[in-house]
Amino acid sequence: MFKLPPDDNSKELEVGELYSVLKRRGYFWPSFEIYGGVAGFVDLGPLGSLIRENIEGIWKDKFLLEEGFHLVDCPSINPEVVFAASGHLEKFSDLLVRCSSCLLPFRADHLLEDLIENPDALGKDELAAALKENDIRCPECSSELGGPEEFNLMFSTFIGPGKEKLAYLRPETAQSIFMDFNSLYRYNRDRMPFGVAQIGKGFRNEISPRQGMLRLREFHMAEGEFFFDPDDPSFKGAGRYLDLEVGLLASSDPGSTIHTTLGKATDEGIIGSRLLAHFLGVTHSFATSIGIPAGGMRFRQHLPSEMAHYARDCWDLEVITSNGWVEMVGVADRSAYDLNQHAKASGVDLRARRKFDEPIVREISRLQPKMKEMGPIFRGDAKALGEALESLDPKNLKDHISSREPITVTLRGKEVEIPSNCYELVEGQERIHVEPFTPNVIEPSFGIDRLMVSVLEHAYRESDTSPKGGESEDGTYRVLRLDPRVAPVKAGVFPLLNKDDLPELASPLNDRLRRRGLNTYYDVSGSIGRRYARMDEIGTPFCITIDHQSVEDGSATVRERDSGEQVRVPIEGMVDLIEDLCRGRVSFENL
């Protein structure tokens, strides 16, 4: 259990209470509930869908508008080759062995860890043999173990009729961006560096998902892939976050949180690069703007043992929740791993070109085979012999060349003499303008559902009374202090009484607000206090009340959620005012 912020009069959080409110008020609930439900799946209700869109909108503002990333949208179903190349087929799947008597499952490679080197790399049959050789038995009851069975965390399916074309639901959205690298590089007009973003769903067939929204089998993710030249890691906006103070848990000292600025942490080598630090800054800034308090988050560096197969370095943004510190975002240094893997598997060149300001002048000296002479002599071997000749270093053969002696090369274990009329020495200068290289990648990867519940948990307050001292029925007054940009409903619109021409004034105002794109909630039922309470509970930041004075002078009151304070303003400018309040252009206190 946690309590944030530590100041106000809110009670210690009853998270169970919060989740029942969220379910009741339409944020989210278990999927397939009428059939008993399936763990690891949730439905976002009307309010949950809206808050998710709002959070993703703020994410887009951050990554597309501020950081200049390009947005793409790619399929969730990918053919098998994709994950064979990415390594997910092998690394994302565990070989399990099950005890024949107590039926407990174990990771086969873990059982062999101390006995043989790198058991992780063994195939299914090799593992079975190794288990037998070392006479491994069930660690629990010492009975015999069954043969290893594969368990892959990816959902599989088939493309088209028949069962030939095996496919998987993507466990991350990143792979599409790597496969599309050439098109995206061209789109960016062959310039480096650049970032690409994607928001979509990921799927992981977790063995046993628990903890509700924190480990789902189908989840929303927002990922960015920033491609850069490892020899020139400069980028726009460097320095934007150097002075940002953050909490860091470095893998060298996982026990203690360091509080320092991103700039200092980079200078001291705690964070590996400016670029990595920059994206920690972007991540931090995003999390803050959706309502996670700075005091409730920290960055934790992965230990070498927990690193994903593709990562060279990884920092997680962790947020304190009712489940303790939970990973929300992974900022990983994927090096050139993925592009190299896809290039190798597909045979397609996935490299960028580095342009030199000044062409590089290189002294060259090599043996150039004369194929015209070699062809008639060596026939079918001519090409291979020519290549062998080219690969030789002329420096070691100076004497042969100057005395025009034959040169001996080895082909398929046989020594072959190549006469001097079949080659010539090429010497001189070569001017190089571009050089191909495989870009490196920094990947910030966001778990949207987790962030959503964290935002809700951190926004939740319970107190004994409403802001103005009104008694609630069960002694607990519940408020979601959501940022107006995140809140699914921006304003409640209430006629104080359901008569005396008040609805006739309130309803058109409600229509005008909605036409401006502001999601409102029009409510005439119950006492005014009850209606405020309903809005507070779902996090609506403002309530507009039309009363008798409104009929007389065209004014209405606007109530702010957290303070309960009201101001009276002209109905005429109400739509602009609410819009400005929700976008943070004006603050309620200054009205």
Place this chain on the structure above:
RNA sequence: GCGGGCGUGGUGUAGCCUGGUAUCACUUUAGCUUGCCAAGCUAAAAACUCGGGUUCAAAUCCCGGCGCCCGCACCA
């Protein structure tokens, strides 16, 4: 997947041992009322996790499935 616990209106519950179709509160809806923070009155809607067995009769007893929670294991 294993072990343990649990499963009653939207929510929280009573009833289960000792079989006779369900308690209470909140919520919701409609009307009245109500001149700014869950007020009141009247009415209404709404549940026994599923399947099988025992029995005249099952929320209740028995068996099984499913789901949830906790622990173990798993968690790129």
